[in-house]
Amino acid sequence: MDWDDLRIFLGVARSESLSGAGRRLAMDASTVGRRIARLEAAVGAVLFVKTPQGYRLTAEGERLLPAAEAAELAAVAAAEAVGREAGITGQLRIGAPDGCANYLLPQVARDLCAAHPGLEVQIVALPRVVNLTRREADMAIAVSPPETGRLVVQRLSDYRLHLAAHEDYLARHGEVRRDDLRRHRVIGYIPDMIFDRELDYLSETGVETAAISSNSVSVQMQAIRAGAGIGIVHDFAIPFAPGVRRVLANQISLKRSFWLVRHADDRNSRRLTLLSEAVAALLRAEVQRLESLAAADAAA
Structure with missing residues (x-):
């Protein structure tokens, strides 16, 4: 059993698919499948079972996993020792x-x-x-x-976030007041796709729903840059969006x-x-x- 076979075994175990392992290992899925079959023949056991959700480790595969991970750590340590001076x-x-x-x-x-x-x-x-x-x-x-x-x-x-809008939107809609935010078109996250409570920005503004929403911060910023409305943005993103200006900065400021x-x-x-x-x-x-x-x- 050589390290290269164990490397492919770890790739399939972590991605739970031949194609996913192939992409990470830079080889085609059929080659990954043949190498897994060769490893299974070498150890005399079935290491994976194919399910509708992907390739799952068998009990024998679970027993091999710690040894494969230990071999991986040893290989990394050896590479570090060789390349340390370079x-x-x-x-x-x-x-x-x-x-x-x-x-x-x-x-x-x-x-x-x-x-x-x-x-x-x-x-x-x-x-x-x-x-x-x-x-x-x-x-x-x-x-x-x-x-x-x-x-x-x-x-x-730490980083900070503020409400922001493009200057074209502000020119069309006039002064933004906190007690009047609901009359503005708000841009934010799709509520059921917020994967971390720290991303629930709008709840801190008093606005309950967004007229335009995306699970991507970058898409939200592009909508704001297009003059589509007002949204919470990272301060560190503002330099990449000419024309986008912070609004109500003294009243609504978030820190994450x-x-x-x-x-x-x-x-x-x-x-x-x-x-x-x-x-x-x-x-x-x-x-x-x-x-x-x-x-x-x-x-x-």
Whole structure:
């Protein structure tokens, strides 16, 4: 039994599909299937059962999983030892909600790759919590600290949000007053697709429903930028939306936090520890830089 077979086994166990494992491992699904069949022949046991929900581990597969994960950790440690003097290389996959993924992580990835030319950064933007147990990412950024799972959690940075609208909308509809918000077209989240209580912004404004809604922060911002209405936006996103202005900033101001989350099994990985420290420092600096630009624009 070689490490490459175990690597493919872990890919199927975490993605619960041959095609999903193939995408992550850069091979076609039929090859993944043949390699799993070869591994099952080598161990003399069926490791997966195909269900309507995907490929699930059998009891024999569950017994193999800890050994495969231990082999993975050993392989990572060996790669770190070999590459320590040459800078950090390989792949880093970061999962994040789409506001962070769109407006902050591209700059973080730019600076990481500049510092470590051999590093490949993947940004996974998901409208839900990233599942580190299934290894959807190497680390995740969350808007509230997870309460379950074998995870290591680190507070990253506070950030602020305000009501905002495009200057064209404001020119058409006049002054915005808090006691008159209901007469405005409000933009926000689809209520039953809010995956974290920290994203329930509108409840803090007194407005109960949104006329235009999306599960994506970026779509909401584009609607606001198009002059479609008023919505809660991240201050760090405002510099990317010319013409969008904060409104009622002295009356409605929200504060939230980003958290960096890693799987507990990775706490001894020097490579991931160094990368998590770099991500944390770069993200804090970028939040501060963009919020400063938004504040300067509001004061102008």
